Amino acid sequence: MDEPAWLDEHELSAWQAFLATGAIINRLVEQQLKDDSGLSHSQYEVLVRLADAPDGELRMTELAGAAFTSKSGLTYQVAQLEKAGLVRRRACPTDVRGVIASLTDEGWAVLRAAAPGHAALVRELFVSGLSREEFAGFAAGLSALLGRLSVHAG
Amino acid sequence: MDEPAWLDEHELSAWQAFLATGAIINRLVEQQLKDDSGLSHSQYEVLVRLADAPDGELRMTELAGAAFTSKSGLTYQVAQLEKAGLVRRRACPTDVRGVIASLTDEGWAVLRAAAPGHAALVRELFVSGLSREEFAGFAAGLSALLGRLSVHAG
DNA sequence: GGGGGTTGGTTCGGGTTCGAACAACTGGGT
């Protein structure tokens, strides 16, 4: 019951910094990907997940679960990617309802072309400017946070 | 030069954790505010900024600059808040073009009612589960990151 | 005072996102 109704100074400023960094970084990344490769950040993420999967293929649900978007949002993005020729949809052999999204050759090519610029920006915004110790502490916090959040996300 | 085109293992996992935590936390916060107070996260942020300002008033530009939304986005949100009776728009006495957004009594009341639940959730998601040292390191990283980003945001 | 560059805020059009509802299908228990 001694839970205060407001956050204390440190908590508040960390929280604000978290929101602000997220917003700014997302905006810059979005911008860079759009200018450089004509991809939105979500689309890029979808391509990355597919590229990480065996044969560059994943079920829609696995894609949505591992990613940061809802089921309907994913349907939309995959439709966009398919229209652009970067992704193909196949039926799932073991489940008639299932849909498998699969990277096309062009999808691979676009992703390979986009990755270096994206990596450079992430490095510039997110990695450089932090000392090794700072980065380590920061990463440790993120990882702990994510572990705890997985409980909530269930 | 010897800049690799991809992120190394630690960088990548930290980056993914950053994106994932941001996405999950934002979704949960959004949900909670909507259910609890009928506010979107952006709307809540606007109210908080106003409440922090002297007399609960701010110029539109200051609001947009300090916040995470574009000018047009802010116009939209303030219109919503005005429709809901939480914010009033006044003309700016020193600049005819200017518009001052100002918290109404009801705006104060709604914010006071919403704050404890929001603070509790932020505490639960963001603060608890990290040891004091972890949190300190994490906050230090965030702050350094934000400082560096301000350059880019200019 | 009276231009020219800058700023403040809104409007507009398009793209993106979400949740709820939906239909088709699955799998396990009986």
Next chain:
DNA sequence: ACCCAGTTGTTCGAACCCGAACCAACCCCC
């Protein structure tokens, strides 16, 4: 064989957000 709860992916309506275009007003410097 059958039923029923749970899953899968899409569709639909609405909300949201952004950048570009825009007009009006400011500033400042000659």
